[in-house]
Amino acid sequence: MAPPHDLLDDEDFPAYTMGRAAEITGASPDFLRRLDEAKLITPFRSAGGHRRYSRYQLRLAARAREMVDRGTALEAACRIIILEDQLEDALRHHQSYQRRQHADAA
Template identity: 70%
Template sequence: MGRAAEMTGTTSGFLRALGEQGVITPLRSEGGHRRFSRYQLRIAMRARDLVDQGTPIDTACRIVILEDQLEEALRINEQLRRPAKDAEPTADS
C-alpha cells in the first residue's frame, strides 16, 4: 500500500478511500497485502488530480467511474462498427 501511494503521489488513506468508494478494488496477496494493477494506479492518479483541483473525493470518484464506463462503451461501439472480417459474401457481391 505504501509503495502504491508513493507511486501515485497520494497517501494510503486516499487509496483506502478510493476502495471504499468502489473505484478500485486491489487484489490481496496470501499475506493480506493489497496488490494494485497499473490500471488501478492510473485511476488513482486521475482521482488525485481531480481532488487536487478542488473536487470533493466522492464526486471525483463518480467522475472517474463515469469516464471509465464511457471509455469502455466507446471501445465496444468501435468494435461493433468494424466490418466483420469473416463475413459471408452476399448474393449481390
C-alpha cells in the first residue's frame, strides 16, 4: 500500500463513503447509484460491500448532477461526460506526442 501522503494526492483513491460523496456533490445516494448503473462511475467496494468513491469520481458525479439539473437526461449527461473525458485524454496524448517530436527534431 502507498504511503499515506501519496494517497492524499491520489485522485483515484476511494476515500469517500456514499454519504460523504452525496454531501460533497450535492447529489442523493440514489443519484450516485444511478451513475453506477449508467456506467459513468464504478465505485470501489469495501470488504463489507459499501461503495467508496474517489475525488475523480466525485468530479464526474458533480458534472452529471449539474447537467441533469439543467435538464439533460441522465443517460445523455453520462455519455457526454465520458466523451469529453476521452477527448481530453486524447488531446493530452497528442500534446505529449508533439512535445516528443519537437524534442527529437531539436
